[in-house]
Amino acid sequence: MPSRSASAIRSTAVPDVLIVGGGAIGMTTALALRARGLRCTMVERGTLGAESSWAGGGILAPLRPWSYPTRVWDLVQRSRALYGALQQRLQALSGVDIELLHCGAWLLDRADFGAARDWHAQQQLPCADADCEGAPALVMPWVQQVRNPRLIRALRGALAAEGISLFEQLSVTALRRDGGRVTGVSTDQGDMQARHTVVAAGAWSSQFGEAVSGRVQPMRGQMLRLEIAPRQRPEAGIWLLPEAYVIVRDDGTTLLGSTVEDVGYDKSVTLEARERLLRIAGGYLPWTREARVLDHWSGLRPGSADGEPIIGADPSLRGLWWNTGHFRTGLAMAPASAEELAEAIAAAD
Ligand SMILES: Cc1cc2nc3c(=O)[nH]c(=O)nc-3n(C[C@H](O)[C@H](O)[C@H](O)COP(=O)(O)OP(=O)(O)OC[C@H]3O[C@@H](n4cnc5c(N)ncnc54)[C@H](O)[C@@H]3O)c2cc1C
Structure with missing residues (x-):
């Protein structure tokens, strides 16, 4: 337009x-x-x-x-x-x-398991114990992505x-x-x-x-788009890690996010954030370890007090x-x- x-x-x-x-x-x-x-x-x-x-x-x-x-x-x-x-x-x-997908999410941050189980019971939403890459996980099948x-x-x-x-x-x-x-x-x-x-x-x-x-207030978030080898790539889903998450779309597009930074209206991206996000993801999801970074961007969220x-x-x-x-x-x-x-x-x- x-x-x-x-x-x-x-x-x-x-x-x-x-x-x-x-x-x-x-x-x-x-x-x-x-x-x-x-x-x-x-x-x-x-x-x-x-x-x-x-x-x-x-x-x-x-x-x-x-x-x-x-x-x-x-x-x-x-x-x-x-x-x-x-x-x-x-x-x-x-x-x-x-592309509204009912893909569900895997919670891999063990520190949250207790609170997550209680909350699901209270909300009458499904959640189940599972194994993800050999580590304990809670699956939340109701989570969607767009x-x-x-x-x-x-x-x-x-x-x-x-x-x-x-x-x-x-x-x-x-x-x-x-x-x-x-x-x-x-x-x-x-x-x-x-x-x-x-x-x-x-x-x-x-x-x-x-x-x-x-x-x-602006709150910067940095995000990476990864290339995962097709033979390693999982089906569409969401993986919630401590201070990071991974989203896989239906066609395999893979996102790794995100930071929460109070840096005013500065939209630049940093090597430090990129390395940190990759390190966290690699610690939980072996299929991200060999990933190539295709893109790295940031956005300013409207943070509220x-x-x-x-x-x-x-x-x-x-x-x-x-x-x-x-x-x-x-x-x-x-x-x-x-x-x-x-x-x-x-x-x-
Ligand atoms: C890295 C990252 C990951 C995120 N992940 C998720 C997620 O997984 N799920 C989720 O729900 N949310 C997520 N969010 C948050 C979500 O993106 C925001 O909450 C949402 O987009 C806010 O929408 P908005 O329309 O208020 O803001 P914006 O999309 O920023 O739109 C505001 C618009 O106002 C315009 N504008 C500003 N000033 C003026 C002006 N003076 N005159 C005219 N136009 C003006 C801007 O140009 C802009 O286009 C994420 C955000 C980031 C940055």
């Missing part, structure tokens, strides 16, 4: 909702609003979905759900129930398969098919206010009006208001809404976060 000129901005009709940020959170929010009959415009500073949402692994669960706030698990659970229908809707609208670069492509196609106005390479510089009400945004190419404005700007959300200022996302109306400014701070589980929480916010906006409209 080419960027639009200042004249295109001026000629665009005032939307019901303007969304700042075109990551997985902003895009799923736009679809959920559209499903409620609201007209949306999306403004993305770069390319849709090219930041944290592309960089992530696509595990549709917290890495250790027993150590997360109840609010996070609640959003993950509700999203698990929504992903199948979302997959079908995206496939129908965009023709892209998001191929997030495909999810992004599918969302982009679906938004276009739904007639949502997409502006890329357009940076929102400030919110526009009229007294206690937000009336739209200023961009680097002109002002845009809207009845409601949603900030879904990921790790960059804090610049837009006191409600999240200081509560949402208490681990919970911020979803809903701004506490003081009317017309301003937030959907941000999803930290390590934004893909896992996206569908329910989008539904929750869309429901609130539709009710207030």
Whole structure:
């Protein structure tokens, strides 16, 4: 989608909702609003979905759900129930398969076995003792993965098919206010009006208001893509190790992640992280020891102070809404976060 000129901005009709940020959170929010009959415009500073949402692994669960706030698990659970229908809707609208796989996960960090067993019993979710490469493991068969670069492509196609106005390479510089009400945004190419404005700007959300200022911070995550010899490669799955994980896609694409680093907006990658991740994986999964590193990238997660996302109306400014701070589980929480916010906006409209 080419960027639009200042004249295109001026000629665009005032939307019901303007969304700042075109990551997985902003895009799923736009679809959920559209499903409620609201007209949306999306403004993305770069390319849709090219930041944290592309960089992530696509595990549709917290890495250790027993150590997360109840609010996070609640959003993950509700999203698990929504992903199948979302997959079908995206496939129908965009023709892209998001590769939602019910592959299960192997927990190999023994320190977590006790808490994991108790939590599974409490949640009435299945988990079983198993052997993985000669070491004890707990298998969690309910864990799913999605191929997030495909999810992004599918969302982009679906938004276009739904007639949502997409502006890329357009940076929102400030919110526009009229007294206690937000009336739209200023961009680097002109002002845009809207009845409601949603900030879904990921790790960059804090610049837009006191409600999240200081509560949402960038948290760098580094990820490797590995080449595993076909004769060694396991079937699709997820392996949870102490301070690392490995994801194998259906076609054998293998990811090894990830770091959690408080280094501001620095997206560089480090040799130290690469060696550390490879060392951890090699200690548990012999098939990663000979792996060639094909790619190494990083993304900036929208880290939140208490681990919970911020979803809903701004506490003081009317017309301003937030959907941000999803930290390590934004893909896992996206569908329910989008539904929750869309429901609130539709009710207030
Ligand atoms: C290495 C790594 C691994 C991860 N693994 C997983 C996982 O396995 N499972 C999981 O659920 N989550 C995972 N995550 C977390 C997940 O990726 C994020 O929580 C999620 O992508 C956040 O989505 P978002 O839309 O809020 O942010 P983003 O995808 O970062 O989107 C925000 C968008 O806002 C735009 N923007 C910012 N400022 C402006 C502005 N001024 N004007 C216009 N646009 C603006 C940005 O350009 C960006 O495109 C991982 C993240 C990383 C980095």
